[in-house]
Amino acid sequence: MSTGEAGTKRAESVGEAGNAGAAWSRTDLASNPHAAGDKQERVRRMFAAIAGSYDVNNRVHSFGLDQRWRRFTVRKAAVQPTDHVLDVACGTGDLSRLFADSGAARVTGLDYTEEMLAVAREKRGQSVGGVARNIEYIRGDAQALPFVGASFDVVSIAFGIRNVQDPAKAVGEFYRVLKPGGRLVVLEFDRPRNGLIRWGNDVYTRRIMPLTATLISGDKSGAYKYLPKSVETFLDREQLGVVICAAGFKDVSQTPLTFGVCVCHRGVK
Secondary structure, three states: OOHHHHHHHHHHHHHHHOOOOOOOOOOHHHOOHHHOOOHHHHHHHHHHHHHHHHHHHHHHHHOOHHHHHHHHHHHHHOOOOOOEEEEEOOOOOHHHHHHHHOOOOEEEEEEOOHHHHHHHHHHHHOOOOOOHHHEEEEEOEOOEOOOOOOOEEEEEEEOOHHHOOOHHHHHHHHHHHEEEEEEEEEEEEOOOOOHHHHHHHHHHHHHHHHHHHHHHHOOOOOHHHHHHHHHHOOOOHHHHHHHHHHOOOEEEEEEEEOOOOEEEEEEEO
């Protein structure tokens, strides 16, 4: 091995060893990132690195549509005034806040990354009226929810199910903590079915967005290279629907949004 090759390997090793390095290297993303045995920890490091610029990049790179998609998801949940809502992988709390605005009695936002929760709590503190009072944010794992069974009327997860180490295990947990008649809503990216739209979306997500999002965030974790790869290699809408049905959910429906860029899945316990 040459000195240069040894140096490169040492750099890659350091980059994968701790928070100071990239969570996702080019080598990691050459294959399926969902197959990584330490995917959960890599995802945590990635979101810790981009927490401060996460909201800005969401708005800019979705052209503001991300909030419209979230509002649609809240409507699909058919929230009632007595409902307790669990928002899994809540990130900086955008969906949690929309559930609170919808009139839910109580909203719990859960996320695996403390840095994202810190932003969510700061935003909660800036709220006016009753919204701040009926949201609680806690750290936790979607695959081992820290709640007794039948605790919630609604469980949601937006753009987070593909980041879980074992999505089927997480969906099983969602079923466990829902009350009978409770609703699950899952918002996740997909690839448009129209060939021309899919081509344009691929160019945008693979070429343009990684460059501009990395520039805005100053990210060195590989987050915005992971994003398109994680969508391409994740379950498609039909496969995710099968996972939801297999967990026991009934009346499962899927609604494509914005030409199928993302899909809102809904199921009932």
